[in-house]
Amino acid sequence: MLSDLEVFRVLRRHGVPFVIIGGHAVNFHGFPRVTHDADVVWLRSPQADAKLLAALTELEAQYIGNQIDPQTGIERTYPVTAVFIAVEHLMMLWTKLGFLDLFDYVPGMPFEDVNQLFETSVTHDDLQYVSLEWLRRMKVISGREKDRTDLENLPE
DSSP, rough: HHHHHHHHHHHHHHTEEEOOOOHHHHTTOOOOOSEEEEEEEOOOOOOHHHHHHHHHTTTTOOEEEEEOTTTTTTTEEOOOOHHHHHHOEEEEEETEEEEEEEEEEEETTOHHHHHHHHTOOEEEEEEOOHHHHHOOOOHHHOOOOOHHHHHHHSSO
16 A cells, blocks of 8 residues: 555656545545555646656556567566557556556546546645545446445445
8 A cells, every 4th residue: 555655656746637546545535445556537638648657657667468478478568658648548557566547537437527536636645536426426337346335335
């Protein structure tokens, strides 16, 4: 969990506009549970793309490609590039500090305005967390077992 917080701090230090969602937001809003990655929604712009690339370079971020390494039988990984950032809307990455999922849309609600997450976010220790209302909406739409458990345990 501490390395996930450091991932957020690296993004913040590089000036990437983002809001924390997922398990870390669940923890922030009062239901402590284990999470295996860091999830954020980021606000896409040419400037933000460049800042994100700098942060992901520092984090040594990589994505899993479609090619299999013939020697190991494992999918090859590739460093994140500006082109990758420009074309991907969901980036599921490995970093030297853990897994990081970056969305440029509201998960489960791709036609909603991402700015709404930023306008209603809650700031704590210089990090922005998705509001409880938006977090609950995302959990309802996802419908996974862990999301149903989160909903049962998050405050109203």
